[in-house]
Amino acid sequence: MPQLLSSQPCPCGRTGPAQKPLLFTNCCGRYLDHFDAVPAPDAESLMRSRYTAFVAGHADYLLATWHTTQRPASIEFDPGVRWLGLEVRSHRQLDATHAEVEFVARQKSSGGPAVRLHERSRFVREEGRWYYVDGDIQ
Structure with a gap:
């Protein structure tokens, strides 16, 4: 799994002022x-950080936030999977303790086609x- 460096853009794709990517x-x-x-x-920040944990292979974080x-x-990671990007489509706060996030994550397995998880x-x-x-898979 890739090692994420503090000076790299975050894999989750979140942007800051002027729509510049935030650093990891x-x-x-x-x-x-x-x-x-x-x-x-x-919930959106947690979902984004979980995507980043998949990119970096941080099973401990994924388990702790499940x-x-x-x-x-x-959690077992497929070493041939490369994560290609994340699009957050919506974030809905249902009440003080419940929320939903709709997203599309793209990945590619070595030798296979790119796949979208919606x-x-x-x-x-x-x-x-x-x-x-x-x-729910869409």
Whole structure:
């Protein structure tokens, strides 16, 4: 899996002022590198940081941010997969503790065609932290 450098643009594609890409360290890196101290502030930020964790192969972060009712025992990464980009289509705050994020993530397996994963994900907030619960493939 690729090693993300603090000086690189964040894989999640979030932009800042003037639509310039945010650097990994100023975007998802702060959540991945400091999960215990710096939780994602909203469901969209958690979803973006989980995409970045898939790009970088951070299974520990993915498991820690998966709600316990749905969390798998482990995560295996396919070493031939290359993540190509993320598009957040919508972020809906349903109430103080529930949210949905619709996104499209693109990936390519070595020797295979590019594939789009279009999902409407559900998130829950517990004790000040957002967790991924599950999602519906669109």
